[in-house]
Amino acid sequence: MSHFSLSGLSEPQRAAASTINGPVLILAGAGSGKTRTVTYRMAHMVLNEKIPSSSILAVTFTNKAAKEMKERVIGLLGKRKGRGLTVSTFHSLCVRILKEEIHHLGYSNRFSIYDGGDQVAIVREALTYYHAGKKFDKKMILGRIGFLKNNGILPEDYIQSPFFNEEDEYDLAVETVYRFYQERLKFCNAIDFDDLLLLTVHLLDKHPEIARKYSEKYQYIMVDEYQDTNPLQFSLVQALTSAHHNICVVGDDDQSIYAFRGADIRNILEFENHYKGTRVIKLEQNYRSTKKIIDLANEVIKLSAGRKEKTMFSTNDTGPKPYLWRTGDTDHEAGVVVDDIIAYQKDGGSLADVAILYRSNTQIIPFEDALRLSMVPYRIIGGQKLYDKKEIKDLIAYLSVIHNPKDELSLRRILNVPNRGIGPVTLESHLEIAKVNECSLFEAFELAAQSGEKVAHGGADFVKTIRKYQQKFQEHTLAEALSTLIEEIEYYAYLEKNYDHPKMLEKKRSDVQYFIESAERFTRFRGKFATLEEFIEKLLLADSQNEEKDDEDPDVRRNEVTLMTLHSSKGLEFEVVYFVGMEEEMIPHKKTITEGGDINEERRLCYVGITRAKEKLVMTYCQQRKIYGKDTPRHKSRFVQELEALYEEQDRNALGHLTDEEADEYIADVFSGLISSLED
DNA sequence: GGTTATTATTTTTTT
DNA sequence: AATAATAACC
Numbered sequence: 001m002s003h004f005s006l007s008g009l010s011e012p013q014r015a016a017a018s019t020i021n022g023p024v025l026i027l028a029g030a031g032s033g034k035t036r037t038v039t040y041r042m043a044h045m046v047l048n049e050k051i052p053s054s055s056i057l058a059v060t061f062t063n064k065a066a067k068e069m070k071e072r073v074i075g076l077l078g079k080r081k082g083r084g085l086t087v088s089t090f091h092s093l094c095v096r097i098l099k100e101e102i103h104h105l106g107y108s109n110r111f112s113i114y115d116g117g118d119q120v121a122i123v124r125e126a127l128t129y130y131h132a133g134k135k136f137d138k139k140m141i142l143g144r145i146g147f148l149k150n151n152g153i154l155p156e157d158y159i160q161s162p163f164f165n166e167e168d169e170y171d172l173a174v175e176t177v178y179r180f181y182q183e184r185l186k187f188c189n190a191i192d193f194d195d196l197l198l199l200t201v202h203l204l205d206k207h208p209e210i211a212r213k214y215s216e217k218y219q220y221i222m223v224d225e226y227q228d229t230n231p232l233q234f235s236l237v238q239a240l241t242s243a244h245h246n247i248c249v250v251g252d253d254d255q256s257i258y259a260f261r262g263a264d265i266r267n268i269l270e271f272e273n274h275y276k277g278t279r280v281i282k283l284e285q286n287y288r289s290t291k292k293i294i295d296l297a298n299e300v301i302k303l304s305a306g307r308k309e310k311t312m313f314s315t316n317d318t319g320p321k322p323y324l325w326r327t328g329d330t331d332h333e334a335g336v337v338v339d340d341i342i343a344y345q346k347d348g349g350s351l352a353d354v355a356i357l358y359r360s361n362t363q364i365i366p367f368e369d370a371l372r373l374s375m376v377p378y379r380i381i382g383g384q385k386l387y388d389k390k391e392i393k394d395l396i397a398y399l400s401v402i403h404n405p406k407d408e409l410s411l412r413r414i415l416n417v418p419n420r421g422i423g424p425v426t427l428e429s430h431l432e433i434a435k436v437n438e439c440s441l442f443e444a445f446e447l448a449a450q451s452g453e454k455v456a457h458g459g460a461d462f463v464k465t466i467r468k469y470q471q472k473f474q475e476h477t478l479a480e481a482l483s484t485l486i487e488e489i490e491y492y493a494y495l496e497k498n499y500d501h502p503k504m505l506e507k508k509r510s511d512v513q514y515f516i517e518s519a520e521r522f523t524r525f526r527g528k529f530a531t532l533e534e535f536i537e538k539l540l541l542a543d544s545q546n547e548e549k550d551d552e553d554p555d556v557r558r559n560e561v562t563l564m565t566l567h568s569s570k571g572l573e574f575e576v577v578y579f580v581g582m583e584e585e586m587i588p589h590k591k592t593i594t595e596g597g598d599i600n601e602e603r604r605l606c607y608v609g610i611t612r613a614k615e616k617l618v619m620t621y622c623q624q625r626k627i628y629g630k631d632t633p634r635h636k637s638r639f640v641q642e643l644e645a646l647y648e649e650q651d652r653n654a655l656g657h658l659t660d661e662e663a664d665e666y667i668a669d670v671f672s673g674l675i676s677s678l679e680d
Numbered sequence: 681g682g683t684t685a686t687t688a689t690t691t692t693t694t695t
Numbered sequence: 696a697a698t699a700a701t702a703a704c705c
Binding site: 681682683684685686687688689690691 | 696697698699700701702703704705
Binding site: 260541 | 693
């Protein structure tokens with residue numbers, strides 16, 4: 001007897017939702033109702049098949065996707081039955097496992113998570129010890145370490161791995177630096193982003209009984225955006241399915257755009273070989289976009305090499321042909337786009353349905369300027385995170401040290417912030433104490449404080465403060481403890497001392513204020529579970545999509561134009577999409593062309609951008625763009641070359657795209673705008 | 681030793 | 696154009 005009906009699904013969607021045992025591969029084209037299918041599948045499992053929700057695990061890539069998926073399943077299941085469900089990102093799943101099990105690897109479960117800046121600092125330090133008569137590029141080294149980690153290679157395995165070439169001086173440098181790097185992290189009881197996966201996989205590999213435990217806990221596993229998984233994530237999935245083969249992966253090889261980050265498209269292309277007896281289901285009907293947009297998208301992606309055969313179709317034959325606008329320079333490009341957005345709004349359109357998509361973050365400046373000038377509200381997704389700002393990092397470093405005093409990087413960051421008279425000399429002497437006593441830097445400061453030497457005055461205060469707040473964070477709420485901490489260290493006074501521009505100071509102050517507020521929100525939402533530990537974890541795993549406006553109604557997109565990169569647009573949709581910078585050397589990007597990268601990935605990125613549009617798609621390219629401060633001529637992207645029949649190309653430099661009548665109207669409009677601006 | 685001037689170098693995408 | 700790295704200077 002079924003309680004939950006799948007009749008709201010199409011034939012293939014229903015097949016996907018009702019096949020729950022054994023391996024399943026759902027090839028879900030853009031806009032094919034993937035999330036709907038997956039959420040119905042979970043509801044079906046719980047309500048019809050009586051599978052306890054606690055034995056279902058769904059894994060996504062971003063917090064935002066996880067949150068949305070969980071909300072939608074709860075919408076179907078109700079809060080009570082939905083609560084036990086685990087919907088998590090790969091990274092937070094690994095944190096969860098490591099918090100339980102990391103002691104098997106010799107770390108304590110109060111580990112810190114190090115971000116990109118911390119990583120660079122360690123590599124810099126390592127390189128000061130490694131001289132081979134040459135200077136090495138930190139980014140490059142770090143990139144290689146990341147690559148090795150994503151392929152599951154630990155420092156001790158590196159030399160025997162196929163990636164090591166003793167002729168290559170970089171490989172030799174990496175051999176030393178990687179070892180140092182990993183030891184340093186361990187000494188600080190810290191792990192980096194890649195370690196979250198690497199150590200988890202390593203752990204499950206070394207301890208099959210632990211793998212079995214988690215595999216038995218999660219009897220049914222689903223992985224979203226499977227085309228973006230890397231070799232480690234693949235191993236993790238294998239370990240988690242070791243007790244059963246109830247694995248359902250959802251993805252679209254045409255939307256694989258994260259190879260640069262280690263994603264391996266072969267994971268999805270060869271899934272059927274990895275799991276015998278896989279049921280493959282294709283979702284090819286697009287419910288999102290008009291036929292005209294899908295036709296263009298299909299032609300663009302057709303030339304991508306090595307893809308799984310499939311063709312999307314749409315039955316929605318309304319709407320205009322996609323446009324391709326030729327514009328002058330970047331300011332002109334931004335200007336015509338914003339003008340068009342204003343016209344759309346005048347016609348009753350909502351800004352919430354409009355997005356501007358670009359290949360690279362460097363493109364946003366002219367658009368921001370134009371939007372601000374015309375007073376069109378907008379919101380930028382991604383880019384710099386709040387938590388990347390210096391002041392916020394200082395405060396997070398305080399929290400980190402309070403939680404894990406071994407975290408030497410954070411400790412050194414805040415030792416003299418605000419100034420306590422602990423300069424390089426004091427630091428050096430305490431590092432020496434730490435070395436002699438084989439203890440952490442923090443313990444060295446404690447030792448020195450106990451011995452009562454005069455030189456350690458600031459240090460003694462510092463140590464006392466940290467100890468005091470370890471206590472305070474236990475006794476008071478997170479938000480309270482944090483704000484008294486900021487008072488106690490006189491952080492505002494420190495800001496005042498360091499920023500003399502009042503505008504800048506105000507900005508810093510409000511950032512700190514915002515940080516406190518976010519701690520308050522967190523406290524409010526999590527109640528007594530709002531621990532320091534959880535808060536730090538949330539901060540560090542937050543992705544740039546999470547512009548935390550969680551006080552507001554999450555279902556209502558605000559009346560703002562959305563600006564974001566093509567990468568962060570994956571999974572989203574908008575009525576109107578401006579795909580800007582459709583130029584050679586932009587997409588495909590110059591780096592990809594000159595460094596022999598995979599042009600197919602750029603093509604797929606282009607495909608992702610086009611398929612975000614539901615109703616109207618406008619692509620633009622500039623004839624001229626400033627590159628490194630120099631005007632450079634530009635040309636339209638090869639991806640839309642020879643597809644002229646599928647879009648309407650317009651020269652936006654003049655009014656050539658308008659009929660005479662429209663041109664008159666336009667001129668009158670501009671004119672009256674001018675008059676009213678003069679009157680102001 | 682720390683600050684400032686000059687010069688080199690960069691602009692891909694991010695959990 | 697903007698930023699980071701390096702050199703030069705106080």
